[in-house]
Amino acid sequence: MQSLSAKNIIAISGSLRAGSSNHAILNYLDKITPVGTNYSIYDGLAQIPHFDPGLENDNPPTAVKAFRKLIADADGVIICTPEYAFGVPGTLKNALDWTVSSGSLSEKPLALITASTGGENAHAALLLILGALNAKVTKETSILISFIRSKMDGDGNITDDAAVEGLTQVFNTFLALL
Template structure:
């Protein structure tokens, strides 16, 4: 299974980006993860730019999503809601249809942020029948250094949790493939 992991934060060395990189490093055989941390570089969504006017960076992002099997999103809460950069990225994906039907799971790097998670789950479930709320990995590592997060995920219990989460995601994806008409 090939997964695109999207960080919902635009800040360099974001805890969410580092968490996704650590999840990537801990992924079991059969699961490859590409971390996309460039939502801040995406042009603001405007329907006028769809089609032949689609900005280059957005085209790259859409192709990345289209050519992978699933999507993993990790995002902080911003004023009790989805950060603008992530919402913008989702808007681009919805308009092109590449995300519709794609298996989606969430990860979260904080002990708080439940308001954003509720909002994100509502948005994702509105356009993807393959968003699975039960596929959720939470590891509260907010305020940890990137090195500390890597070490935290090397702890056997945490690594096993990541591996189980990713295997569950792969099983969900395989079940979805098996249930699609030929």
């Protein structure tokens, strides 16, 4: 019998910037989340300590424990991130490194959105990283949106029709996997 309990989505922005376009995208997805599905934007990325393989097993730092549990308990995870210096933002990569041995993302439905000026390198690197973490991410649940700043207005509304359509499609495919 199918479970009647509400599905939980955790959304993570790879940008810590106030007024971030990636955060605005996550706010847009919140607005189109169907009634009966819980959607939360994780805001603790900056509090996760630097990855230390010597600390991770017996007694990981509190913020790490909480992050791992949040991910493990979620039915699906959304990552929405810019690219910095041709790579994955350090804070995001750091958080993902803590999930390698915990396996928190294994078999987890995941939508990957890279929204950046270019973003090709971070997008490709994340697909590789998420593959190593055994997250359930596919071509249909990932999207690269380049020139993101020119596709938004000053209030964080997405003004580009193709971007809205692409995001909605990825989100709906992701929702169907939960």
